[in-house]
Amino acid sequence: MKVEIPTDYKSVLEKIEQIDPLKYGKTRNYIDGAVTYLSPYISRGVISTKMVLESVLKREFKLYEIETFVKELCWRDYFQRVGQVKDLNKEIKHLRQDFLNYEIPESIVNGKTGIEGVDRAIHQLYKTGYMHNHCRMYTASITCNIGKSHWLHPAKWMYYHLLDGDWASNACSWQWVAGVNSHKQYYANQENINKFTRTGQTNTFLDEAYEQIKEMEVPTELLSTQKFLPETKWPEIPAVGVDRNKPTFIYNYYNLDPLWHKEEEGNRILLIDPQFFSDFPISEKCVDFMLALSKNIPDIQVFRGSFESLANTYQLEKIYFKEHPLNYGYKGIMEERDWISENISGYFPSFFSYWKKVNKQLSNIS
Numbered sequence: 001m002k003v004e005i006p007t008d009y010k011s012v013l014e015k016i017e018q019i020d021p022l023k024y025g026k027t028r029n030y031i032d033g034a035v036t037y038l039s040p041y042i043s044r045g046v047i048s049t050k051m052v053l054e055s056v057l058k059r060e061f062k063l064y065e066i067e068t069f070v071k072e073l074c075w076r077d078y079f080q081r082v083g084q085v086k087d088l089n090k091e092i093k094h095l096r097q098d099f100l101n102y103e104i105p106e107s108i109v110n111g112k113t114g115i116e117g118v119d120r121a122i123h124q125l126y127k128t129g130y131m132h133n134h135c136r137m138y139t140a141s142i143t144c145n146i147g148k149s150h151w152l153h154p155a156k157w158m159y160y161h162l163l164d165g166d167w168a169s170n171a172c173s174w175q176w177v178a179g180v181n182s183h184k185q186y187y188a189n190q191e192n193i194n195k196f197t198r199t200g201q202t203n204t205f206l207d208e209a210y211e212q213i214k215e216m217e218v219p220t221e222l223l224s225t226q227k228f229l230p231e232t233k234w235p236e237i238p239a240v241g242v243d244r245n246k247p248t249f250i251y252n253y254y255n256l257d258p259l260w261h262k263e264e265e266g267n268r269i270l271l272i273d274p275q276f277f278s279d280f281p282i283s284e285k286c287v288d289f290m291l292a293l294s295k296n297i298p299d300i301q302v303f304r305g306s307f308e309s310l311a312n313t314y315q316l317e318k319i320y321f322k323e324h325p326l327n328y329g330y331k332g333i334m335e336e337r338d339w340i341s342e343n344i345s346g347y348f349p350s351f352f353s354y355w356k357k358v359n360k361q362l363s364n365i366s
Contacts, residue, residue: 025068083168117197129163147222
């Protein structure tokens with residue numbers, strides 16, 4: 001399956017125009033389904049869920065016709081709202097007592113679980129920075145619910161490699177699969193995986209009824225575990241030059257919006273905070289992706305250091321940035337991110353309770 005994730009803004013806008021929300025709703029669970037490949041740009045803040053939805057609605061689709069597509073956009077907003085309130089490095093709802101380790105199965109890291117659809121997806125992740133959402137769920141289920149590895153360490157492994165790595169979406173999804181952010185654990189057997197990954201395997205450790213899978217001992221293929229030791233490599237970054245008489249606009253891993261304050265003069269700085277990337281490491285492929293996307297922003301410069309060191313070194317006064325829970329020590333004029341429903345915020349214990357309010361608001365607008 002060919003995956004194309006260009007970095008020029010014109011191609012991103014073309015991808016939005018190419019969305020087929022009806023076909024998406026019918027086929028999105030299959031690895032060759034009509035997925036949009038927009039999540040890397042949404043995660044990096046190049047575009048927003050609101051922007052995507054407005055573009056689709058302008059094509060005169062009815063909300064009820066494209067509800068599946070709209071829900072998926074709202075899932076992303078929902079996870080962001082959870083991330084504003086909860087510490088996502090900790091269990092949101094429940095503690096599980098049956099985790100056997102705080103590592104990750106070696107067979108997951110090596111893409112050698114013996115489950116063909118999952119192994120292919122892991123190797124595709126390494127090659128392209130992309131993994132289909134269903135395959136992410138399969139990988140997490142095998143790791144946490146079959147292999148009994150605690151969710152946090154493997155979640156950071158996947159985040160490290162994903163071009164669309166978003167800690168809120170990633171952590172909440174892993175917790176949902178592991179049953180610490182939901183009322184039950186998520187399982188998939190070989191029949192289910194065969195169906196959606198277009199494989200036809202038999203006689204694997206998942207080739208059982210769900211009742212047997214839930215009760216099985218950890219398979220041999222998942223017994224060996226290891227620590228995932230990530231490292232973020234950075235290219236040489238030249239010193240920045242700023243004009244203190246102009247406002248400064250701070251961009252980061254979660255805000256690379258080329259339209260943000262586009263018409264205003266100012267210093268445009270992509271902030272590479274070492275502490276942030278120590279806590280949430282990313283691969284060299286993700287670094288390159290971020291830097292390539294930043295080139296859509298005219299005159300942007302890159303600064304590697306903390307927000308405080310940037311502000312103090314250049315004696316910056318009027319500083320703008322977009323809100324995000326992972327902004328370390330930002331001070332200045334904070335602006336909201338774009339939301340599908342900007343006035344529906346706070347913590348909702350379930351997506352359904354959040355969706356109920358958003359859907360009502362969208363229906364009224366429609």
